[in-house]
Amino acid sequence: MPRQFIIPDKAKCLGCCTCLAACMLTHREEGAVPCPRLFLTPTAQGSVPLQCRQCDQAPCAEVCPVHAIEVQGEVVVLNEKKCVGCGICVLACPIGCIEIQAARQTAATGITLTTSILLPLTRSEQDEKKMRKIAVKCNMCYFRPEGPACVKVCPTEALRLVDEEDIRFWNLQRRQAYASSIGFQGAAE
Amino acid sequence: MTVHRVRTICPYCGVGCGLYLLVEQGRIVGVEADPEHPVSQGGLCLKGYYGYNHVGDPRRLQTPLIRKDGMLVPATWNEALNFIAEHLIRVRRQDPDAFALIASAKGTNEDSFAAQKFARVVMGTNNVDCCARLCHAPSVAGLVPTLGSAATTNTIEEIGSVTETIFIIGSNTSECHPLVAAHVIKARERGAKLIVADPRHTEMAARADIWLRVPVGGNIPLINGIMHILMRDGLINTIRVNRMAAGFDALAANLAEWTPERVENITGVPRADLQAAAHLYGKASTAAILYAMGVTQFANGTENVLALANLAIITGHLGRSGTGLFPLRGQNNIQGTCDMGCLPDFLPGYVHVGSSQKQTRFSHVWSVKPPSKPGIRATEISEGIMQGKIRVLYVFGANPVLSGPDTGYLMKALERLDLLIVQDIFLTETARLAGVVLPAACAAEKDGTFTNTERRIQRVRMAVPPPGDARPDWRIFSELAREMGSSAFPYRSPEEIWGEIRLLIPERFGGVAYKRLNDGPGILWPCPDEAHPGTPILYSDNVFLTPSGKAQLKPVPIDPEQTSAGIVEKPDKDYPLVLTTGRRVYHYHTGTITRKEWVLNQIGPEELVEINPEDGRRKGIRNGDLIRVCTRRGLISARAWITDRVPPGTIFMTFHFWEAPVNELTGRAQDPVCGIPELKASAADIKSISSVDARMIRRQKKERYLVSLEVPVNRRNVTKGD
Ligand code: SF4
Numbered sequence: 001m002p003r004q005f006i007i008p009d010k011a012k013c014l015g016c017c018t019c020l021a022a023c024m025l026t027h028r029e030e031g032a033v034p035c036p037r038l039f040l041t042p043t044a045q046g047s048v049p050l051q052c053r054q055c056d057q058a059p060c061a062e063v064c065p066v067h068a069i070e071v072q073g074e075v076v077v078l079n080e081k082k083c084v085g086c087g088i089c090v091l092a093c094p095i096g097c098i099e100i101q102a103a104r105q106t107a108a109t110g111i112t113l114t115t116s117i118l119l120p121l122t123r124s125e126q127d128e129k130k131m132r133k134i135a136v137k138c139n140m141c142y143f144r145p146e147g148p149a150c151v152k153v154c155p156t157e158a159l160r161l162v163d164e165e166d167i168r169f170w171n172l173q174r175r176q177a178y179a180s181s182i183g184f185q186g187a188a189e
Numbered sequence: 190m191t192v193h194r195v196r197t198i199c200p201y202c203g204v205g206c207g208l209y210l211l212v213e214q215g216r217i218v219g220v221e222a223d224p225e226h227p228v229s230q231g232g233l234c235l236k237g238y239y240g241y242n243h244v245g246d247p248r249r250l251q252t253p254l255i256r257k258d259g260m261l262v263p264a265t266w267n268e269a270l271n272f273i274a275e276h277l278i279r280v281r282r283q284d285p286d287a288f289a290l291i292a293s294a295k296g297t298n299e300d301s302f303a304a305q306k307f308a309r310v311v312m313g314t315n316n317v318d319c320c321a322r323l324c325h326a327p328s329v330a331g332l333v334p335t336l337g338s339a340a341t342t343n344t345i346e347e348i349g350s351v352t353e354t355i356f357i358i359g360s361n362t363s364e365c366h367p368l369v370a371a372h373v374i375k376a377r378e379r380g381a382k383l384i385v386a387d388p389r390h391t392e393m394a395a396r397a398d399i400w401l402r403v404p405v406g407g408n409i410p411l412i413n414g415i416m417h418i419l420m421r422d423g424l425i426n427t428i429r430v431n432r433m434a435a436g437f438d439a440l441a442a443n444l445a446e447w448t449p450e451r452v453e454n455i456t457g458v459p460r461a462d463l464q465a466a467a468h469l470y471g472k473a474s475t476a477a478i479l480y481a482m483g484v485t486q487f488a489n490g491t492e493n494v495l496a497l498a499n500l501a502i503i504t505g506h507l508g509r510s511g512t513g514l515f516p517l518r519g520q521n522n523i524q525g526t527c528d529m530g531c532l533p534d535f536l537p538g539y540v541h542v543g544s545s546q547k548q549t550r551f552s553h554v555w556s557v558k559p560p561s562k563p564g565i566r567a568t569e570i571s572e573g574i575m576q577g578k579i580r581v582l583y584v585f586g587a588n589p590v591l592s593g594p595d596t597g598y599l600m601k602a603l604e605r606l607d608l609l610i611v612q613d614i615f616l617t618e619t620a621r622l623a624g625v626v627l628p629a630a631c632a633a634e635k636d637g638t639f640t641n642t643e644r645r646i647q648r649v650r651m652a653v654p655p656p657g658d659a660r661p662d663w664r665i666f667s668e669l670a671r672e673m674g675s676s677a678f679p680y681r682s683p684e685e686i687w688g689e690i691r692l693l694i695p696e697r698f699g700g701v702a703y704k705r706l707n708d709g710p711g712i713l714w715p716c717p718d719e720a721h722p723g724t725p726i727l728y729s730d731n732v733f734l735t736p737s738g739k740a741q742l743k744p745v746p747i748d749p750e751q752t753s754a755g756i757v758e759k760p761d762k763d764y765p766l767v768l769t770t771g772r773r774v775y776h777y778h779t780g781t782i783t784r785k786e787w788v789l790n791q792i793g794p795e796e797l798v799e800i801n802p803e804d805g806r807r808k809g810i811r812n813g814d815l816i817r818v819c820t821r822r823g824l825i826s827a828r829a830w831i832t833d834r835v836p837p838g839t840i841f842m843t844f845h846f847w848e849a850p851v852n853e854l855t856g857r858a859q860d861p862v863c864g865i866p867e868l869k870a871s872a873a874d875i876k877s878i879s880s881v882d883a884r885m886i887r888r889q890k891k892e893r894y895l896v897s898l899e900v901p902v903n904r905r906n907v908t909k910g911d
Contacts, residue, residue, distance in 0.1 A: 011374070011377065011378065011396070012374050012378070013392075014363040014367055014370050014371065014374065014392055015363055015364075015392040015774075016234050016235065016363060016364070016367045016370075016774050017235055017774055017775050017792055018233070018234050018235040018238060018367075020235075020792060021235040021238065021239050021775070021788045021789070021792060022235075022238070022239075024788050024791060024792075025239060025788055034791070035791075042832075043395075044395065045395050045396065046392050046395030046396050047392060047395075153233070153235075153238055154232075155229075155232030155233060155234060155367060155368060155371050156232070156371045156374050156375075158374075
């Protein structure tokens with residue numbers, strides 16, 4: 001299946017969290033755990049939001065004991081209702097882009113978070129005990145006809161939607177550049 | 190169901206991004222970015238996109254409240270205005286200068302104009318000030334004498350499209366002015382160079398070509414050092430400088446001693462980096478300086494600004510596209526509020542209150558001569574109350590209890606007032622102490638204009654009606670004036686107020702008609718007549734707005750013996766750390782609005798004190814530990830964030846949270862020239878504490894700020910007003 005995923009452009013990200021907010025709200029409206037599926041990761045060159053690459057042989061899907069994670073079409077989707085919060089997917093993910101979140105069910109508003117998601121360190125142990133643990137990961141807003149919300153709101157267009165076509169195109173370009181570097185100049189007719 | 194789109198301006202920061210409010214059945218249901226806006230160009234930050242739910246929040250103030258038997262109880266407008274008028278008439282009769290007004294920088298230009306006119310014409314005092322006192326007062330004090338105006342010289346768009354070297358100093362641009370930072374990123378993409386001078390490893394510092402980790406308070410040595418290098422290496426065109434500016438010889442003499450070695454000794458910034466930065470800025474054909482609170486909020490804030498002005502003048506990076514000085518304004522309309530004369534020494538249009546010949550036009554239009562004695566500054570008010578000089582304080586759209594320095598002292602002072610009047614959209618920490626509270630309309634509920642940080646006057650539009658009996662601020666001032674027997678407020682609409690402003694200050698606003706603003710992308714003042722397109726670039730052809738038309742260079746000498754950064758309260762044995770303050774991208778100022786936005790509060794639910802790993806190790810504090818931060822003035826509890834963002838010896842906090850009100854810790858040391866407090870540096874100590882202690886401290890804060898009072902209006906006993 002052709003895959004789609006989102007990559008950040010390090011040079012463009014401001015670390016402004018607008019993508020995180022969009023992600024939270026979009027999933028909240030969808031009735032999913034209202035926390036961001038992008039992980040703002042600090043580095044020496046600035047923060048960068050990272051998210052699921054929608055792997056073809058998704059290790060998370062392979063290890064999930066209750067089959068809550070499935071490859072559906074182009075997206076690796078996690079069924080939050082089925083998730084038991086065991087955390088094995090977190091261990092399996094090669095890029096660290098699934099996280100166990102603690103969510104609380106309240107009558108009035110559905111699921112709400114009571115902990116910081118930007119910095120998990122603000123979470124209090126007591127709160128955690130009362131909450132249900134659910135794994136969350138990027139699902140490309142598959143339910144949203146306009147596509148992923150984060151890509152849409154980023155003020156610097158630092159998030160980019162990549163599909164197989166893009167990959168083929170870049171690959172070809174690089175091959176041509178390589179070819180010319182070893183003496184084969186000019187594109188084919 | 191039909192959704193209409195109302196074109197307006199973001200109510201948060203001074204960038205002034207353009208957006209559409211989506212309104213359905215009298216409620217805002219979403220926000221869309223305005224792709225045609227000249228600054229934001231279809232982008233917004235998370236506050237712009239998602240910070241609209243406060244408009245319909247059930248905690249909004251809906252009726253006036255009057256304190257009776259210690260309780261704030263709902264009242265009608267008639268009762269409230271009567272009560273205030275009676276009080277103010279008495280004060281006016283006895284001593285008009287016993288009244289002071291703190292004006293909002295979040296209201297419209299029309300609101301601000303009405304506020305200062307109320308103080309000057311109805312009360313007869315110049316005791317009116319705004320939060321510029323806490324942010325860009327040094328820019329006014331530093332740039333008016335040197336260049337002639339404190340405003341940003343060029344447009345933000347030029348940074349993205351023209352500037353070759355961008356020098357950011359004392360500004361956490363990506364968090365505090367995200368859409369300005371977006372232009373910086375755009376510039377970098379086309380190859381522009383970025384220099385950042387900041388003690389903290391901010392997102393911008395991380396992306397800089399050269400990051401100068403100047404210590405808190407080390408700006409003057411740094412800037413003087415850069416100028417020294419430029420002089421030494423022959424990168425200054427002295428003939429040109431002398432043609433456009435006065436005072437070069439004195440400056441050159443002062444700079445001689447600022448060798449890179451000396452700067453390195455004082456600031457720890459490696460001389461090679463300093464030299465590289467100097468050359469990048471000095472050799473560029475176009476270079477711009479962006480600065481903010483990391484320059485101004487010091488007891489030598491004015492001198493910091495003077496040093497930057499000197500740098501821009503001698504390198505000639507002024508008056509052309511892509512150059513200039515950008516004092517980045519924090520509040521959506523702080524530029525406008527200053528333009529409108531919410532300053533104790535300036536009438537609208539920066540006419541000095543003492544200048545008798547220019548004052549005549551005000552006397553003429555207002556039929557009253559405005560007082561000529563400069564009024565009290567916002568930062569002097571608590572002192573003024575303590576001395577019995579100020580007896581009634583009118584706070585309009587501001588929350589000094591959390592935003593001003595040394596909260597403890599201010600709160601003690603507020604208790605001594607005869608009457609505290611607060612006009613706001615929520616029952617803020619300040620409003621909870623008031624004698625009378627007046628409910629105001631917020632930006633989405635009124636018409637008017639905002640002026641963004643680049644002097645762009647933009648139209649703000651009403652999308653939804655105000656809740657309950659809340660009213661636009663200009664209307665409240667007008668009605669109060671009428672109640673007090675004044676006929677100077679005949680306005681029926683903001684446009685009529687704007688008409689008066691145009692009449693009073695034609696050289697800046699004469700050509701800025703509402704009908705031009707309605708259709709276009711806003712107009713940058715000065716714009717003297719309706720055929721004038723506005724002025725994107727100040728000082729073109731190197732003609733300055735000073736009396737002589739030349740720029741004035743003012744050397745910034747500091748004590749030659751000085752061996753460390755210039756801050757008032759230096760760290761010592763008991764308080765070994767420097768506490769510096771600021772804000773984060775997902776909250777805004779005292780959090781009155783953003784803490785009520787679900788998504789913003791989820792991203793940033795509590796205060797995090799940035800602590801360097803070295804200090805953390807020394808103090809036995811780990812990431813996420815609860816800690817106590819104390820200074821000579823008080824103590825607060827919060828969580829530790831162990832991070833390299835801050836250098837060893839420095840900790841960082843924000844002023845967003847009443848739970849950890851950092852301004853209980855900051856001091857009242859002030860800049861003698863303009864009165865800005867040194868919010869960026871206090872000597873502090875930190876200690877790990879138990880969760881029991883933390884909870885106790887939190888409970889104390891809750892009681893102190895009367896947090897429990899702010900309950901949704903539907904749970905309050907509300908009686909409908911007139
Ligand atoms: S950058 Fe400022 S003006 Fe623009 S959307 Fe964000 S808060 Fe609003």
